[in-house]
Amino acid sequence: MSKQPLCSTEIGALWMTYQKKTVILRMIEYFRETAESTRARKLLDNMWKDLYPMVEELKHILQKEGAAVPIGFTEHDVNLNAPPLYINGFGVMFSRVLKEISMGMYTLHVTMTYRDDIIKYYRRLTQITHTYYYEFTTYLLEEGLLPRPTFINLPQSSAYITDKAYLKGTNILGHKRKLNTIEFGYLYHLIETNITGMQLISGFAQCADDSDLKRYFLKGQQLSKKMIAEATALLQAEDIQVPATPGGTVTNSTVSPFSEKLMTYCVYLLSNFGLGGQSFGAAFSLRNDLNATMSFLAKDVFEFARDGIHIMIANGWLEEPPSMDIHHLR
Template sequence: MSSPENVKLTSSEMGSLWDAYINHTHNICVLEFFKAKAEDDEVSKVLDHTYKIAIELKEKCKQKLQSENIPVPTGFSQQDVDVSAPRLFPDSFALMYIKNMSRVMVAACGLMYTMSTRKDIRELYHHCLLQATNVFDEVSDVLLEKGVYTRPPFIEPPKRADFIEDKDYLNGKNLFGDQRYLNSIEISHLFANIEANVIGNSISKAYGQTADMQEVREFMMNAGQLSEKIINKLTEYLTGSHLPAPMPSETQVYSSSHPPFSDRLMMYELSVLTAAGISDYASSLATSMRNDLKTLYMDLFTDTTKLGGKAEKLMIENHWLEQPPQQDKILY
């Protein structure tokens, strides 16, 4: 039986290692800044633990790439972060940021794990998945202890198991023709998408006021406007069912205009958040039953895809977007 190292990496494994390495280098830079500004001991502990995990995972990806003679991407480094810059967010936002970051990592590592064939690569992503869930648990516990965890809405449980009796249910109507309330699955997706956009909106504002290039500032302004539009639209659905929407106060942005990160890093981060949003809206579209919600998610998917396209063009124009491994032209 051949060892894993005797079998070439598949395109999926090569691409996922390449992408993961860049993402870990980005996370390291952001965590370095948050670590330098943290004042709360519990927040510092979470940041230190998450930072060590990001370093470990970056090195594991780098070793795998090097062992396969695959060029290691440039990624991000000390030149992309200025830890001496004034703080942009309160400590509580750092916790919310890590919670969202670990949520995205759980989804990414889970996908990379199922797309991998070689045992050693599957083991790597299994380890990555465990680390991401550990971070999510840790930061969630601290948020709960501090009383700043934003919970999804509570609803009364049904009195019995039941079946849908009328196709009007899909049109958002109940048996009597009135607007039906959202079901628990629809609520969960609305809440999660609002929460992600609240965080993205704060990041867009902070980066918009600290970016060096005018083009980047304008992009961040557009990203912030889109996130506000999405928050307002999704909130209307929750309040229409007499449910509260997440509006945490910990997302305030301080007034500093001194850039903590390079424009390249900030644009990369927004492109990652945009990609995560596209994935979230696709999942929400697939699991929501009300047709008006499906239409809404299709619109959000389109708007967010357009924003992602603008980010890619801006990054290419400034030579900031690294090219993933790809098949060479075959000459006949």
């Protein structure tokens, strides 16, 4: 029995995977060059060695099917001679965030695949992602660069919610109920990822030559600050102090390690990842004030992401996904 051709959703998933994977390879190449320790360099190098053959395999799959290979991001999008733009463990910190994005995207993409070899391809990519997310997390914890979330007293009983006031988050006296651990988890994750995102985009703004692009990155920096401030205020109102993240520092270098095309696409990718996280946060938070906060922040992130799309189109940086050119089988 001959192998079925790739269907439309598989082509779309593979196309998107190629874009993201080539971004990651270029960034890892730079972070590997500027790594501050032998252990960090080895971790980043090992991940590159595991991912590069997967990208080559993806190209081979598309070529074998007679499909055009996307342009993606090439060696022209990274400057390996640029001095360190980030220090204090940032390369591993951001690579950990990239693995978070990968986990979400592979889960989505595998639900869009039907051919056995493509399903197995995403299973292998997922295994690589889980491996390095664990390795990066372990490294950052052991180096004291990643704090653990707040500890609480262990629950001593189980119960059902019987009062709809639980959803309002307030009682008849106007006192807010305490956050539950699920709600806290989404707020904490929002703060943690936006701290790293703010550091990344601050470096981008510092070395961008184009004035419009610099303003766009600075706008993103302020948006990250706003999101961190909103989430922190919600926690501090309940006397919950968020542990500070000691890792990640932007140097005073103004030499860009990445092309403006790559930097803009990376910010676009992070914005969409943030939208997904906020959607989950709003969906699984039961307090109405948290739902409202997440919704307002999501609106700001969506508008910022759309601005990035306009910039990429204006500069000829946004590659067009394959269109639904339907082939009618006889």
